[in-house]
Amino acid sequence: MFSDYFKLALRTFRHKPTRSWLTILGIFIGIAAVVALISLGQGMQEAINQQFEILGTDKITIYPGASSFGVLGSLLGSERMSDHDISIIKRISGVNIVVGVAMTIAKVVSGDEHQYTMVIGYNPDEINIKDFIGVTIIDGRELRANDGYKVMIGYSLGYEDIYEEPIEVGDTLEISGKSFTVVGIVSEVGNPGYDNRIYINRDLFYSIFTQEGYPLVVVRTKEGYDTTSVADAIKEKLRKDRNLEEGSENFTVMTSQQLQKMISDIIGVIQTIVIGIAAISLLVGGTGIMNTMYTSVLERTREIGIMKAVGAKNFDIGMVFFIESGILGLVGGVIGIVFGLSMAYAVELAATSLDISLKASFDPLIIGGALLFSFIIGSVSGIIPTLQAAKLKPAESLRYE
């Protein structure tokens, strides 16, 4: 019986192909947009999770200022964390390594090109680069505490075209007017904020940039300790030391999970807004289906009368129209998914060629969800016209011209 409804419903596609395809177009554009955006958004989320995996999940970052401005905010402000702060943090149980990090953006000249790049000053004796950032040396050697004018560079500077001529181990860089020799290149994190960096010794950093204090302090916790409770302890001790009330801290303590969640939340909000806008086009597509189905019911009023005269129940008539509008949605959905995923893949390729790591996600859940959603949009849009068709009185519909 169901296959009979199906056959009756499919007739329309054979006999009114143009109208059917135009209606499907309305749905397919919406589905394609939503699928592409979800796919890219999810891909972005996965990429970020992967980065945090590299950076390490047992890490706590502490920086001056309220949390809303982030680490970059602390760079712009004049507040710095001090050696006194570090000595307090070191005494807290669960704290394994504490590193004061100096950072600034400086003009870096390579050959006859220059770029403004993040320069990080740290002490290689306090922490190795693997514990610090999560990366490994892939060319040359790691920076040492007794190195003079030597630098270690991020992955992108050595292997991507930040500079037209990629920097190699042994090359000379001019940072803020001083010459440095490149001794090592580190592996990729997948985030330009990390992969475009230059690392030098902290004492040298201070002598060049005339700064003191740390815009960033990185803590690694001991194994077996809960990172969040260690972070809470740090927050409490620093607050007591500075005689501050809870909630009015002039510094921020954040675990990598919190940071990850903060970024995810921001992406989530943006994604919701963008997908919401795309979803409006789905609504428009649904209205298109409703319109088409209304026309169809009107055109086939007489046909409905005939079917009722030969024994069709309201339910039979309803099913034919319901399935017809569902198919309109579903076909639109299938084409939309194929198109949307291709679009996401095209964006991924374009981004890759621009050295932006943005991967499209091909989650079966997205595909299944979009299919279900398009069928629901189609059939829900068909409900009102369907009810109208089913309720037509046979004698009246047979008189209809």
Added chain:
Amino acid sequence: MKEKPIIELENVRKTYRMGEVNVNALCGINIKINRGEFVAIIGHSGSGKSTLMNMIGSLDLPTRGRIKLDGIDISSLPESQLAQLRGKKIGFVFQSFNLIPTLTAIENVMLPLMFKNVSEEERKERSEKMLARVGMQARMEHLPKELSGGEQQRVAIARALVVEPEVILADEPTGNIDYKSGLEIMKLFDRLHKEEKRTIIVVTHERFVAQYAERIIQLQDGTILKDGKAKGFDFNGIKQK
């Protein structure tokens, strides 16, 4: 013992509301039709014969009065049950054929069986047989628009017959086709009546059509003017083609 009539109308009234005025299409009709009768309902346009036909066929419900189809009172049944009853007991033949334009001849004939949940093979077999019976076996795969008026009407008759209905209800079956095809259609009805003892009710305003019947009911202004044997019926004012 007298047999129960297949169709029984008791004081049937139908009032349509047209804007501000009520129009009485039928004003108290009483008819009994027995199994195996061939009845013609005649009358001028506006006499109420189409309304009467809709009532008998349960396509429309009376404003007042009772209609019994094979002993079942249909005046108060819900639409879904009416649909099932129609599908089982009545075969309609319309003036404008009313074939579904997007279905082929055989698909049109198979349609009523689909709503009765008959299996696909049986549907096909019965429809083929029925189309052969009306002389349409060679054109089964054609769409209605590829058939002449007479051919379309024969397909419509096959569709009406395929469910083995108790009553064949034909509303101006020759109205949209030429005289010669019309004669053939009427001969077909005549054969169905004589050979298979089918109950046939034909609504018409054409004299030659009515002459095939054995009983004629003449309507005028929503009431029965005459009801009697076709032999010697006084057709005053009825069109002769």
